Amino acid sequence: MTLTRRDITELLARHGLEPSRALGQNFLADPNTVRRIVRLANIDEHSNVVEIGPGVGSLTTELAATGANVVAVELDRHLLPVLAETVEPLGVRVVHGDALATDWAQVLPAEKQWHLVANLPYNVATTIVLDLLDDVPQIETMLVMVQREVGERLAAKAGDGAYGIPSVKLSLWATASLAARIPATVFIPQPRVESVMVRIERRSAPVVDVDHEALMDLVRTAFGQRRKMLRRSLAAKVTTEQFEAAGIDPSERPERLDVVQWGALTAAVLAGA
Numbered sequence: 001m002t003l004t005r006r007d008i009t010e011l012l013a014r015h016g017l018e019p020s021r022a023l024g025q026n027f028l029a030d031p032n033t034v035r036r037i038v039r040l041a042n043i044d045e046h047s048n049v050v051e052i053g054p055g056v057g058s059l060t061t062e063l064a065a066t067g068a069n070v071v072a073v074e075l076d077r078h079l080l081p082v083l084a085e086t087v088e089p090l091g092v093r094v095v096h097g098d099a100l101a102t103d104w105a106q107v108l109p110a111e112k113q114w115h116l117v118a119n120l121p122y123n124v125a126t127t128i129v130l131d132l133l134d135d136v137p138q139i140e141t142m143l144v145m146v147q148r149e150v151g152e153r154l155a156a157k158a159g160d161g162a163y164g165i166p167s168v169k170l171s172l173w174a175t176a177s178l179a180a181r182i183p184a185t186v187f188i189p190q191p192r193v194e195s196v197m198v199r200i201e202r203r204s205a206p207v208v209d210v211d212h213e214a215l216m217d218l219v220r221t222a223f224g225q226r227r228k229m230l231r232r233s234l235a236a237k238v239t240t241e242q243f244e245a246a247g248i249d250p251s252e253r254p255e256r257l258d259v260v261q262w263g264a265l266t267a268a269v270l271a272g273a
């Protein structure tokens, strides 16, 4: 059973609820879009799926219909009685909690491989994705709906206009690509921004073998002055010899360097070359 616009309006009214803007609540109200997302997710009865922010259960019901094992983490306690009605009878485990403060080792047993499929709360979407890549290795793939600009930043490659700090951080752990555009008309209420689906696949090992904090420190400093050449923005952190040892042209701008080059620069700095 996929929830229609009428079902969602009726559920919200019967439970005395209004979508909360503070919690980024824009509920999917179009069964065709929900089915399209679940097809893109490529899951079946053998899959373990985690959803963050199930809302009233629009996507969750269709995820459960594949036969997958589904765990859904929802922050808004007012939605719990709705989820008890819409998704718990389908075998979905609903966890009341904040995705930014969840003990994931408790919620997602590490011996299984997990797939995140979610229409994320837009204000915290980048943080959720990057934190899960850092801290929850049992999540192998993600198919997430985010605001279009956020999706473009996550999926950007070196040289793209949208390439920035989140793009480099994501590419340490994973590869990302845009999988679909979703029009604002399919939500209740309609968001003011456009949405995209981003597919993220974790690499079998981080792409560079250097201290990630040190790498991200250089990246943040350089992108803090994005228009400047690296020799200027990183003057306090990287010597001419270190640029040379890493094979990086100091007159480049930060958006030109891919994660492997950032790794080489970090290694040269840490080696004190």
Ligand code: SAM
Pocket: 023, 024, 025, 026, 027, 028, 029, 052, 053, 054, 055, 056, 057, 058, 059, 073, 074, 075, 076, 079, 097, 098, 099, 100, 118, 119, 120, 121, 122, 124
């Ligand atoms: N998946 C539903 C859908 O597509 O209709 C709802 C998506 S809505 C964009 C985001 C959902 O995330 C809301 O249900 C909201 O209450 C929930 N949420 C917001 N912040 C959260 C957090 N920090 N942890 C878990 N859920 C959160």
